[in-house]
Amino acid sequence: xxxxxxxxxxxxxxxxxxxxxxxPIGSTEQHGPxxxxxxxxxxxxxxxxxxxxxxxxxxxxxxxxxxxxxxMSFPGTITLRPSTMIASMVDWAQSLVRHGFERxxxxxxxxxxxxxxxxxxxxxxxxxxxDKSRAERSNHAPLRCCLRNWWxxxxxxxxxxxxxxxxxxSHATPSEVSITQFGYPEAVKSVAMTPRIAPxxxxxxxxxxxxxxxxxxxGSDPSQANIAAGxxxxxxxxxxxxxxxxxxxxx
Ligand code: NI
Numbered sequence: 001x002x003x004x005x006x007x008x009x010x011x012x013x014x015x016x017x018x019x020x021x022x023x024p025i026g027s028t029e030q031h032g033p034x035x036x037x038x039x040x041x042x043x044x045x046x047x048x049x050x051x052x053x054x055x056x057x058x059x060x061x062x063x064x065x066x067x068x069x070x071x072m073s074f075p076g077t078i079t080l081r082p083s084t085m086i087a088s089m090v091d092w093a094q095s096l097v098r099h100g101f102e103r104x105x106x107x108x109x110x111x112x113x114x115x116x117x118x119x120x121x122x123x124x125x126x127x128x129x130x131d132k133s134r135a136e137r138s139n140h141a142p143l144r145c146c147l148r149n150w151w152x153x154x155x156x157x158x159x160x161x162x163x164x165x166x167x168x169x170s171h172a173t174p175s176e177v178s179i180t181q182f183g184y185p186e187a188v189k190s191v192a193m194t195p196r197i198a199p200x201x202x203x204x205x206x207x208x209x210x211x212x213x214x215x216x217x218x219g220s221d222p223s224q225a226n227i228a229a230g231x232x233x234x235x236x237x238x239x240x241x242x243x244x245x246x247x248x249x250x251x
Pocket of ligand 1: 109
C-alpha cells in the first residue's frame, strides 16, 4: 500500500488498524559508470513497494535526497546540508504524528545518511518531549523511530556475499546496481570498467574524492551486476523487512 496512491479515507481506515508507516530514505548521487544516480533511493523504494504490495504495509513517499557532499564533483548529484535534512525529517515526522502515526520505520539506502538520520531522531524525540499539548493526550503511546539499512536486514548480507564474493566494495556495489537493474530493466547500462575492481581509500572532500576514485566507484566491480541477482536480493529483503516491520509495529 503506497501513501501516494491512496486517498485520505483509505489512510484514515489504515490508521484505525495500524499506527506504523515505512519511509524509504536515500540519496541522489553518482554511482559509478553503470549505476543510476537514484540508486540509494531506488533500492529501499523497490524493496519497500514490493513489501507493501505483499503485506499491506503502508509505504510513504521516498525521502530521496540526502547527504552526498563528497559526491558533488560528479554531475547530477544533489545534496542537502545536514541541518536541512534534519529539519525536513522533523517536518515529515510531525506531519505523520499529527495524523496519529506512532511508529516510523525509516528504511535507508545510503550509509552517508546514518549519522544525520540519528541526529534527526534526537530532534524528533526532543519535539515530542517538549510538546505539552501532545503530552496531555495521554492515550497516545510514545513515538518511536527506527532506522534500518536494507543491506543489514537479516539474511541479506550473507546473500550478497554469496552472490558477489569478490568486488562488492563499498560504493557503487554490484548488489545495489543489481537491485536497480531488477527494478528498472529498461535502464540497465553496459559499460567497460578499468580497473576491474576500483581502488579503496578514505572519503574526504568532493574534489579529493574524484581524484582518488575517478569513475566514482570505491572497491567495487559493479560490472558483475545482473537482474537475476537483483531479484534474489529483493526477495530476501522483502521477506525480512515485512517480518521486522511487523515486530516494530507491535512494539
Ligand atoms: Ni549506494
